[in-house]
Amino acid sequence: MAQHLIKLARCPECGSPHIVKDKDMGEFVCSECGLVVLGDMLNQGPEWRAFTLEEKRAKRRTGSPTDYTYFDKGLSTTMWMKRDAFGRPLPAKTRRQMWRLRKWQIRAQLHDKGLNLMRAMDEIQRLSEKLYIPSSVQEMAAIFYRKALDKNLVRGRSIVSIAAAALYVACRFMETPKSLEEIVEVSLRDRKDISRCYRMLVRRLNIKMPIHDPLNYLPKVAEKAGIPGDVQGLAVRILREARRKHVTVGKDPRGIVAAVLYIACLLKDKKVTQKDVAAAANVTEVTVRNRKKDLVEKLHLDV
DNA sequence: CTTTAGACGAAGTATTA
DNA sequence: TAATAATTCGTCTAAAG
Numbered sequence: 001m002a003q004h005l006i007k008l009a010r011c012p013e014c015g016s017p018h019i020v021k022d023k024d025m026g027e028f029v030c031s032e033c034g035l036v037v038l039g040d041m042l043n044q045g046p047e048w049r050a051f052t053l054e055e056k057r058a059k060r061r062t063g064s065p066t067d068y069t070y071f072d073k074g075l076s077t078t079m080w081m082k083r084d085a086f087g088r089p090l091p092a093k094t095r096r097q098m099w100r101l102r103k104w105q106i107r108a109q110l111h112d113k114g115l116n117l118m119r120a121m122d123e124i125q126r127l128s129e130k131l132y133i134p135s136s137v138q139e140m141a142a143i144f145y146r147k148a149l150d151k152n153l154v155r156g157r158s159i160v161s162i163a164a165a166a167l168y169v170a171c172r173f174m175e176t177p178k179s180l181e182e183i184v185e186v187s188l189r190d191r192k193d194i195s196r197c198y199r200m201l202v203r204r205l206n207i208k209m210p211i212h213d214p215l216n217y218l219p220k221v222a223e224k225a226g227i228p229g230d231v232q233g234l235a236v237r238i239l240r241e242a243r244r245k246h247v248t249v250g251k252d253p254r255g256i257v258a259a260v261l262y263i264a265c266l267l268k269d270k271k272v273t274q275k276d277v278a279a280a281a282n283v284t285e286v287t288v289r290n291r292k293k294d295l296v297e298k299l300h301l302d303v
Numbered sequence: 304c305t306t307t308a309g310a311c312g313a314a315g316t317a318t319t320a
Numbered sequence: 321t322a323a324t325a326a327t328t329c330g331t332c333t334a335a336a337g
Contacts, residue, residue, distance in 0.1 A: 273306065275306080284328075290327090306336085308333100308336095309335105311333105312330095315328085315329095317326080320324095
């Protein structure tokens with residue numbers, strides 16, 4: 001995801017000069033405190049998709065000076081210090097950072113929003129650790145959550161639900177192959193609840209979700225099902241052809257992937273059961289069969 | 304006995320009025 | 321908001337290997 005530093009702007013919240021323009025969401029975010037400076041999320045530009053690895057790498061966010069998912073790093077007692085343990089004055093940079101953290105702490109103590117945000121960050125952190133979600137996606141989730149909070153979308157709903165939903169939003173937004181089911185599994189909330197919150201977030205925050213390309217799922221599913229590379233290659237070719245002929249629209253990408261892999265195995269005489277690929281893709285055998293059926297029909301495959 | 308195929312209603316989703 | 325159309329799921333039955 002492309003980001004550009006804007007030199008002139010300063011964050012009205014913490015005074016940091018590190019305002020980052022998020023082109024894809026059409027808004028500005030302070031990289032120090034996560035404040036959304038311009039809240040308009042309408043995305044005018046063409047939808048971005050990353051097809052090659054290089055492209056994807058270039059577009060992916062690569063870290064940031066601070067981690068949005070933390071704002072109180074257990075520094076509550078040291079925040080007032082102006083000198084270090086040996087009585088020496090702290091460098092200006094550190095002092096500034098402490099000042100910033102103190103502000104967060106006060107906010108957390110005094111205001112509902114801070115407390116709310118803190119709990120949400122904890123939850124996002126907890127879920128991410130269990131699911132091995134990269135920190136860049138975590139930060140994205142934190143930003144989405146903050147936006148929801150700013151728009152008063154959290155009131156009357158469960159914090160952990162919105163947090164889980166925000167994490168899922170971030171995963172989809174950054175095309176990180178994590179299914180809702182995986183998140184539901186480690187969350188305390190049920191699927192229906194999180195799913196509702198997810199749709200609410202997408203709608204109310206005007207998030208333009210990149211279309212989920214089944215191709216992103218394929219390697220993960222293939223590996224889980226123990227399918228070798230050459231068969232994967234064939235599966236990818238079938239998938240491309242399927243996409244070209246618009247067989248994939250409106251269908252669950254996981255089902256497509258499972259079916260394509262299954263077909264590829266049949267063509268290469270690799271013994272794999274529907275049950276296996278279905279389990280690896282987290283869909284039922286029924287879905288594998290149905291997808292396989294129209295893939296075979298519409299691509300005129302011989303199996 | 305295991306795998307595959309298909310049918311049915313239930314449940315959740317997306318779109319439209 | 322309510323009705324609708326399309327999709328997937330779970331379960332069952334049946335056939336093939």
